[in-house]
Amino acid sequence: AHPPLKYSRVMLKISGEALMGDQGFGLHPPTVARIAAEVKSVRDMGVEVCMVIGGGNIFRGLAGSAQGMERTTADYMGMLATVMNALAMQSALEQLGVFTRVISAIPMDQVCEPYIRRRAVRHLEKKRVCIFAAGTGNPYFTTDTAATLRANEMACEAIFKGTKVDGVYDKDPKKHADAKRYDKVSYDECLAKHLGVMDASAIALARDNDLPIIVFSLDEPGGFRGILAGQGTYTTVQ
Numbered sequence: 001a002h003p004p005l006k007y008s009r010v011m012l013k014i015s016g017e018a019l020m021g022d023q024g025f026g027l028h029p030p031t032v033a034r035i036a037a038e039v040k041s042v043r044d045m046g047v048e049v050c051m052v053i054g055g056g057n058i059f060r061g062l063a064g065s066a067q068g069m070e071r072t073t074a075d076y077m078g079m080l081a082t083v084m085n086a087l088a089m090q091s092a093l094e095q096l097g098v099f100t101r102v103i104s105a106i107p108m109d110q111v112c113e114p115y116i117r118r119r120a121v122r123h124l125e126k127k128r129v130c131i132f133a134a135g136t137g138n139p140y141f142t143t144d145t146a147a148t149l150r151a152n153e154m155a156c157e158a159i160f161k162g163t164k165v166d167g168v169y170d171k172d173p174k175k176h177a178d179a180k181r182y183d184k185v186s187y188d189e190c191l192a193k194h195l196g197v198m199d200a201s202a203i204a205l206a207r208d209n210d211l212p213i214i215v216f217s218l219d220e221p222g223g224f225r226g227i228l229a230g231q232g233t234y235t236t237v238q
């Protein structure tokens with residue numbers, strides 16, 4: 001039998017860049033496969049897993065608009081990028097025998113399912129990993145906000161934000177040797193000090209719904225699973 005789980009349903013948010021490995025752009029299949037294996041190990045504990053993947057490895061709306069493209073058009077391109085990443089993750093998870101659904105905020109029936117809340121909940125109850133794609137479906141938002149929104153709608157108990165470092169620091173730990181990691185930090189302190197956990201709208205949405213954000217390192221093998229089993233270093237934003 002499994003030890004008691006800290007959470008039974010969680011949202012994993014990763015950036016698109018987490019899938020590109022050292023390439024600087026696009027998808028790096030071994031990296032996608034490695035993250036899929038981390039997700040499988042958590043699903044195998046009996047945890048119901050939702051995922052949101054960003055699109056920054058392919059296209060960001062702000063970058064497009066900085067080059068003169070209309071912002072909303074650029075944002076739709078960014079949302080489409082997240083669909084590609086979701087499909088790549090779906091494929092990697094299926095190769096490991098994990099049942100998944102890609103659920104898009106923008107209907108594209110030939111590619112994936114449209115978002116229907118009750119249907120998504122049912123998938124989770126059947127232990128399918130639900131990958132929510134196309135962000136919130138609206139320009140001017142980010143996938144951090146989409147992850148927070150879907151986590152609330154799916155009644156997730158926490159958002160796991162996978163990053164390159166093992167938590168939230170008072171300054172960039174890759175630049176400052178004396179940077180201090182928080183074990184716990186409040187939503188308001190994150191907002192006031194611009195601690196860069198997620199964007200401000202996502203943090204406010206989590207705060208207003210008492211949804212804890214767990215910031216952890218995706219580079220640590222077994223890290224995601226470890227936290228659910230009550231181990232490891234991470235920061236809880238609460």
Ligand code: UDP
Pocket residue numbers: 014015016017053054055056057059060061062074075076077078079081082134135136137138139140141142143144146
């Ligand atoms: N995006 C959007 N609305 C959303 C989510 C995303 O318009 O609800 C667009 C936005 O242009 C963004 C891009 O999709 O730049 C990719 O998402 P994000 O920047 O959040 O990806 P990440 O940084 O996590 O890889």
